[in-house]
Structures are given as structure tokens and as C-alpha cells.
Amino acid sequence: MNLTINGETRKFNSGLNIQTLLVEIGLADRPVVVELNQKALAPSEFESQNLSDNDQLEIITIAAGG
Numbered sequence: 001m002n003l004t005i006n007g008e009t010r011k012f013n014s015g016l017n018i019q020t021l022l023v024e025i026g027l028a029d030r031p032v033v034v035e036l037n038q039k040a041l042a043p044s045e046f047e048s049q050n051l052s053d054n055d056q057l058e059i060i061t062i063a064a065g066g
Helices: 018-024
Strands: 002-005 007-009 032-037 039-041 054-063
Touching: 018 032
Parallel strands: 002 054
Antiparallel strands: 002 007, 032 039, 032 054
16 A cells, blocks of 8 residues: 655555554654644544555654753
């Protein structure tokens, strides 16, 4: 399955949801904002939102600074 993440096309096994994708790309333990096909998702939707071939995602990590 091909997914475009932040403008970069990457290959993944099929059957992923947002939560498992975040684990695979190393962002599961970080606060993130996810947009799937131009629709912002709530974190409560990550586990139930299945991904399909050619989906487009924008993933933004949240960092605190001072």
C-alpha cells in the first residue's frame, strides 16, 4: 500500500490504521496532529480509522519550548 506522508510517498503493508502507522514510523509516544485526505482527525479516531492505498496524510508533531 502506498501512502503519502507529509508529501513523501512511502510503502507499507496493507491493513494499517492510524495508530499502527504511528507505531511503525516511530511517533506513537509523541503528541501529534493527523490530517487524513484533508480532514483533521481526533486522537480518539486513530485506532478506528483504517488506511487505504494512496491516502494522503499530514502528520505534525507537537513540541513545547521555552
